[in-house]
Amino acid sequence: MKNKIIKIALQNVIKHKRRTLFNALTFAANAFALVTLIGMLNGMYNSIYERSIDLQTGHFKIYHKDYLEEKNRMPLEYNIDHPEQVIADIQSIPYFVGAAPRIMHNGIISNTRNKTGIAVMGIEMEQELITTKLFEKIPPPEYLEKNQGEIIIGRRLSELFKTGKADFLLFYSQTIHKANNLVDVVVKGIYSIGFDKMEKSIAFVPLAFAQEFFDMDDKATEIIVRIKDRKYLPQAQVALEKIIQAKYSMLVVSNWKQEASDLIAGAQADYVSYAVIFAILLFLAIFIIMNTLTITVFERTAEIGTLRAIGLETGQVRWMFLYEGIFLALIGAIIGGILAIPMAYYMNVVGISMPAEFKDKMPFPIEAMVSKNVWWDWVLVTGICLVTGIIGAILPANRAAKIKIVDALKKGVR
Amino acid sequence: MKKIVILFCVLGMTNIVLAEEAKLENDQTKPGKAVGEEITTAKPKKYSQALAQELLKASDDSMYPEYFKSTFTMVTHRKNKKDLKYTYLMHGKGSNTALMEITEPAREKGKKILLTKDNLWMYIPAVSRPIRLSRKQSFMGSAFSNEDLMNSTMADDYAPEIIDKKGELYLLSMKGKRRDVAYAKIEMWIHGKTKIPTAATYYGLSGKAIKKMEFSEIRKLAGKMRPAKMLMIDLLEAGASTEVLMKTLVKLKTVPDYMFDQTQLGR
Structure with a gap:
């Protein structure tokens, strides 16, 4: 029926x-x-x-354990000693693609006519190219060279400052010891990611230069890690945490979900x-x-x-x-x-x-x-x-x- | 309070120095040149270390009485921007404790800034808790950083050396004794007789000049000759400067401690 x-x-x-x-x-x-x-x-x-993940968080970041609590102020005092050693140790994690040490801190950039607050990131160019996609549109001649007073600024900042490649800017910030510092930097390249906020507020300098400027030899404030795909996050995280806990008790791992929680x-x-x-x-x-x-x-x-x-x-x-x-x-x-x-x-x-x-x-x-x-x-x-x-x-x-x-x-x- | 005095000291540059600095400013736009290195031409030590110490200590002491009350205006000029003008009532104690309250303009009235040895707090009446300010931040949009106000007595932090003399003015080069002093080097012109600073230039770790301060309008305040006007020039931004004009300075017998307690700022 x-x-x-x-x-x-x-x-x-x-x-x-x-x-x-x-x-x-x-x-x-x-x-x-x-x-x-x-x-x-x-x-x-x-x-x-x-x-x-490509531009900011990576799949993981490694910090000093006290850094996360005060992350907004980008504290230099909570840092990673000899980051290259940490990177060498974590290369064995599954699906590892790359890792790069960074120093991130805020400061002021000036062309002597105008100035603006900015976050400056000290990077190892070669490692950064493997780990992030920040510089995928930048031609190799504009890559930062080690320990040079060079800076890569965003397209938006270059427009606002009417500053082009090879122009000089002043970078001001404080060292790890809170001493004021000011240096000349030459604009090596201009990055464009189609995101005005970031292009206006983040600039990149060589890591060695940042270490010298901030008076923090062989140190970084974070290590960014990239794996093959975010679907492998759980396995990679377990392996990564195992290594960090075993060898670096002062460090912690933060995955991209924690980094991009907002x-x-x-x-x-x-x-x-x-x-x-x-x-x-x-x-x-x-x-x-x-x-x-x-x-x-x-x-x-x-x-x-x-x-x-x-x-x-x-x-x-x-x-x-x-x-x-x-x-x-x-x-x-x-x-x-x-x-x-x-x-x-x-x-x-x-x-x-x-x-x-x-x-x-x-x-x-x-x-x-x-x-x-x-x-x-x-x-x-x-x-x-x-x-x-x-x-x-x-x-x-x-x-x-x-x-x-x-x-x-x-x-x-x- | 002494911090403000220090600011005054740093600002007071003589005409001679100004001429030199104008040249230096031009040089500073050239990359890789540390301005500071140029003005400190190596000369044989013909001035005694004791005199240098005496000048620095006298300069420190000449700024404010131990306990005091003062009113001053702070005007910040920036190119293509409207001037920022604030009037403060300040109570000070010792070399590194002061409470400033904005009395003008009316819309900002009641905001308080408390300087203690290591911290700087801002109290806004509409916000229940005082906000801790960062050392690097600009002080109320001025050419002064919060840290400039937090500088303690310079004689404690810097090793002075006289490197030049022009007329009655001595040029004191002060190098930081530790890595954590705010400025790696300060050069200050001090009048030999009055022991009052007339100008100063602040340098970063790299040797580049960051700020300049000029002191002027020397007059009798709280029973002593002091600079009533200070001008802080920000070398990172053309045309940016902050002028501080001391209107009154009264020596007090004491100032109660509760005034400098951050938990009492709302009262």
């Missing part, structure tokens, strides 16, 4: 083509929007996370916002399906009366309408899912270039909006459509089940 009910429901869906088309299109539009938006959101945050919290908050938008879309779909099926119940009152008169029970009438809702949702999900494929393909493979003004508003610069869809997205969206269809059909189905046979037959079969 159950199969017969399903068959009748299917026949009704096929028979009322126009109604089916409109209802299915409602679901199709939702399915299309959901697949596309889920892909775009996942893609955007995946790109932001990867970019954050970014991740922001992304999670965004997901909640988008979930609310999705919920509104689904509510609209539920409302539409409920509305059209209720109209259907009124239209088919006499038909329902006849079915009841020939022996169909109230529960079976209820199920018939619920199945109709499920079929409409399924058809819509399939149409929407198919329509979303070309869009998803384009967005996953090509993507949309980010307008310059939008880039700077993002927590991390991404060159293009590239989606990241997986097959599971279609399954999820189909499931959501089915649930929506069922919820939308419950009220009309109950209404249909409650119709009295005599009242229904009075209306006459059309």
Whole structure:
């Protein structure tokens, strides 16, 4: 009997083509929007996370154990002695790609006409090129040379200061002993990552030069570590922590999730916002399906009366309408899912270039909006459509089940 | 309080020095040149170490009484920006403890800055707890850093040597005794008779000049001749300077300790 009910429901869906088309299109539009938006959101945050790893956090950072508590003030006194030795020791961790020592501290940069606060990072150029993607657009002649008074500044800062390559700037900060220091630095290169905030506020100098400037020989404030892929994070972290705990009790490991915790919290908050938008879309779909099926119940009152008169029970009438809702949702999900494929393909493979003004508003610069869809997205969206269809059909189905046979037959079969 | 005195000292440069410094400023724009190295031409020691010590100590002592109350204005000039002007009421005790309260402009009134030996706190009436300020930060947007105000008595931190004399003015070159002194070297012109500093230049570890200070308007304050005006020139930004003008300075018998307690700033 159950199969017969399903068959009748299917026949009704096929028979009322126009109604089916409109209802299915409602679901199709939702399915299309959901697949596309889920892909775009996942893609955007995946790109932001990867970019954050490439430009700022690496997969891991190693610090002095007291550094993290006062990280915002970039303390020089909590440092890593002989970082090159630490790097040599951690190369055995699985999926290791590279590691680079750094000194990070704030200061002031001046062209004698203007000055601005800046964070200066002392880096080992060769190791940094393996470990990060900060300098992927910089040609080799602009690379920093060891122990030279050279600086790589951001495109935005160079524009603000009207400073180009080979120009001189003054860099002012305090040493590890809090003594003031000021030196000339020559602009060796200008980096551009499409992120004004960073290009304006972070500059790079050779590590040896920074060590001398800050009066901290053979020391670094952090070591940035890169592995093959962030999916290997757990295994690599276990191995890394084992080495650090065994040999360097004063040091701690921080993974990219801890480093980018604000970014991740922001992304999670965004997901909640988008979930609310999705919920509104689904509510609209539920409302539409409920509305059209209720109209259907009124239209088919006499038909329902006849079915009841020939022996169909109230529960079976209820199920018939619920199945109709499920079929409409399924058809819509399939149409929407198919329509979303070309869009998803384009967005996953090509993507949309980010307008310059939008880039700077993002927590991390991404060159293009590239989606990241997986097959599971279609399954999820189909499931959501089915649930929506069922919820939308419950009220009309109950209404249909409650119709009295005599009242229904009075209306006459059309 | 002595910190402010130190600031005054550092600012007071004579005309002669100014001429020299103008030349040095030009040189400073050239890369790799440490300005400080140029003005400290090596000369045979013809001035006694005792005189150098005496001048420095007298300069330290000439700035403020042990306990005092003072009002002063601080005006900061920056190119293409509106001048920042504040008036402070200050109570001081010893060489490194002072409480400053902004009395003007009205919108800033009630903000307090407390200097203790190692720390500097700012109290804003709308914020319940005082905020600890970093040493490197600019003091209220001025050419002074917080650390400039926190400098303790220079005689404790620097080894002086007289390296030049022009008329009554001695040029004292002071090298930091330790690596943790704020400036690796300070050069200060001090009047031989009045023992009042007239100008100073502060150098970083690399030997480059970072700031200059000029002292002027010497007049009788709290029973002693003192510079009433100080001008701090920021060498990192053309046209940026801060002028401090002492309006009143009154010697007090004592100042209660609670005034310098950061937990009492809100009272």
